[in-house]
Amino acid sequence: MNLQATLGGITYTFKSLKEVMAKANEEKSGDRLAGIAAETVQERIAAKTVISNLLVSDIRNNPLIPIEEDEVSRIIEGDINERIYAEIKNWSIAELREYILSNRVGDRELKRISRGMNSETIAAVTKLMSNLDLVQAAGKVEILTTCNITIGHKGTISSRLQPNHPTDSVSGMLASLKDGLSYGIGDAVIGINPVDDSVESVKRLLHATSDFINEWEIPTQNCVLAHVTTQMKAIEQGAPADMIFQSIAGTEKANRSFGISAELIAEAKDLALKQGTSRGPQVMYFETGQGSELSAESHYGIDQVTLEARNYGFAKHFDPFIVNTVVGFIGPEYLYNNKQVIRAGLEDHFMGKMHGIPMGVDICYTNHIKADQNDIEDLGVLLSASGVNFIIAAPMGDDVMLNYQSMSFHDVATLLQTFQKTPAKEYLKWLEKMGIYENGRLSERAGDPTIFMR
Template sequence: MNLSTTLGGERYVFNDLKEVLAKANEEKSGDRLAGIAAETVQERIAAKTVVSELLVSDIRNNPLIPIESDEVSLIIENDINEKVYGEIQNWSIAELREYILSNEVGDRELKRLSRGLTSEVIAAVTKLMSNLDLVHAANKIEILSTCNITIGQKGTLSSRLQPNHPTDNIDGIITSLKEGLSYGIGDAVIGINPVDDSVESVKRVLHATKDFINEWEIPTQNCVLAHVTTQMKAIEQGAPADMIFQSIAGTEKAHRSFGISAELIAEAKDLAMKQGTGTGPQLMYFETGQGSELSAEAHYGVDQVTMEARNYGFARHYDPYIVNTVVGFIGPEYLYNNKQVIRAGLEDHFMGKLHGLPMGVDICYTNHIKADQNDIEDLSILLTAAGVNFIIAAPMGDDVMLNYQSMSYHDVATVLQTLGKTPAPEYLQWLEKMGIYENGKLSKRAGDLTMFNR
């Protein structure tokens, strides 16, 4: 495995695979904080050159985190289809990139290819791609998933309705829920981040949202994004949860800091199958975000793009209904400005799709990052062009509980109309029945909450 190259008369030598992958990454403040980023543009180009010449087998045969010490590594390794891998193991990463972008290669071929790729290989090829490459390649892949309804069809853009409330007040949650529905939001999931992680509070919110969904015969799913153990206890006590949520990371050590393990996630999925209210077969919801392993001091010197890819390798083992990265939420320590946030959003979405995941994005930022509403609106257009399965929407784009800025209900409706997308078919039928949509677009009744008065 060659880890050196000469550019412009200067010799660049990288100590190991971990170093060259890190330095091939596009500029990220998290990598710089970790002390693993390229020092110059020239060094980054040299690292990309070396990565482009590596073989798929070079990366698989030199694990960044050994399977003996990390269950995420073990899961990624064990899930590889050896027949597919055997066909591509001698490809260079540059050749892999060319194959993915080729006009002759589409959805079927990329889904098959995915089964032979480790997460680290997917991260490596991502580092060689431009933003347009990431949009074009991801848009080739159609990932359908089904809980109570099916989302992900070509030509659609689904959304998570996020009616968070700073005190988990049920009336406040339901009012915000009504507003989101009145703008056509919510086919991916009605998902609430609770302030109170107690079982009783989670049960109360699950019952309230499920009762409302049932009353109005809304073809969607509910979820309360408490810790997985809290949700499990609530379900065991009879709470109606269509799916189970958990934030995940790229290492076992990071998972321990989250209070989870592979075994626990498997138990949660089994419980959702046996006692959850979702139809399935997909019943899990995972959330990720670049930089979480660094903040947990559990990244082992691996760059945040490669770590993020490992999230998706872990996630695909459990066949989730939806996965989303929360890009721009953690803060400027990991993604410093608009350029880094946009790049990360496109990277995460592409890597998730190439893992075969039903991928969404919370297109967001915090007020101490160098980004603003225009930047995330730009990213929303790019991701919609890339075929993102769903995006997240909060009232007026301002989450008053989590204190960050996201897409608003109005923003998502505008993106749908501008780019000629619709919500998922079953949900669109309900919107038309309610008079919220007419002829594939929002009607004059959109935004009128009185439609939910009995």
């Protein structure tokens, strides 16, 4: 494995695959904080040159975290299709990039070849792609999943309706819920981040959303995003949950800091299939975000793009209904400004699609990051062009509980209209029945929450 490149008469030598992967990454403040980023643009280009000449087998044969030390590594390694891997193991990463971007290669071919790659290989090819490459490649892939309804068809963009409330007030939550529904939001999930992680609070919110969904015969799914163990207890006590949520990370040590393991996630999935209220078969919801492993001091000197790819390898193992990255939420320590947030959103979406998982994005930022609403609207446009499965939306784009800025209900509606896309098919039929949509577009009555007042 050659880890050396000469550019402009200067020879750059990298000590390990881990080092060259980190230095080939586009500029990220998290990599800089970890002390693993390229020192100059020239060094970054040299690292990309080295990566481009590595073989798929080089990356698999030099694990960044050995399988003996990490269950995420074991899961990713164990899920590789050996027959497909044998077909591509002697391809260079540059050749893999050209294949992915080729006009002759589409959805079927990309989903097949991805089964022969580990997460680090997908991360490596991501480092060689421009933003437009990431848009084009991700847009080829269609990932369909079913919980109560099916989402992901080309020509659609689904959305998570996020009616959070700073005191978990059911009436306050329902007010936001009605507002979002009136804009056609919520086919991916009605998902609430609770302030109170107690079983009783989670049960109350699950019952409230389930009752409302049943009363209005809404073809969607509910979820309360408490810790997985809290949700499991609520379900065991009879709470109506369509799926189970958990934040995940790209290393076993980081997952332990979240209080989870692969065994626990498997147990949660089994419970959701046996006692959850959806028809499935996909019943899990995972959330990720670049930088979480570094914040947990569990990054092993690995760059945040590669660690994020490992998240998706872990998520894929449990056949989720939806996965989303929360890009821009953790803070400027990991993604410093609008340029880094936009790049990360496109990277994460592409890597998720290449893992074959139903990838969405919380297009967001916090008030101490160098980004604003225009920047996340730009990212919303790019992701809509990329075929994103779903987008998260909060009232007026301002989550008053989590204290960050996201896409608003009307932002998502505008993206759908701009790109001539619709919500999921079953949801669209319900919206038309309710008078919220008409001829595939928002009606004159859209945005009026009094539709849901009897």
